[in-house]
Amino acid sequence: MSYISVPLPRLVTQRAEEQCEYCRYPQAASFFTFEIEHIIAENHDGITEAENLALACPCCNRFKGTDLGSIDPETKQLTPFFNPRMQQWSDHFRLEGGNILPLTPEGLVTTKTLQI
DSSP: OOOOOTHHHHHHHHHTTTBOTTTOOBGGGOSSOOEEEESSOGGGTOOSSGGGEEEEOHHHHHHHTTOOEEEOTTTOOEEEOOOTTTSOHHHHEEEETTEEEEOSHHHHHHHHHHTO
């Protein structure tokens, strides 16, 4: 794993408004420290720079792992996960009560794989 310089975690955390960029859980409500994760993992040639890093709660980060996507259960097509650097959360998900509902194939595979 690449070294992440001190300014990068601060930038990623502030940009994410101190909430998981996948499930939107606030870091302040968690007993666990959130993690700086590679959106495109290093083993897939992802680089350690701000545009490839996201703030993730431990649960989302563990379920995502180094995966880039999954099979859409409806179309049976390989579909990429939601990318918080390139896409808007509200285009792919809707918050209804305490549930995150997917709106797109990317939202569906993300919520299914990350179990959110």
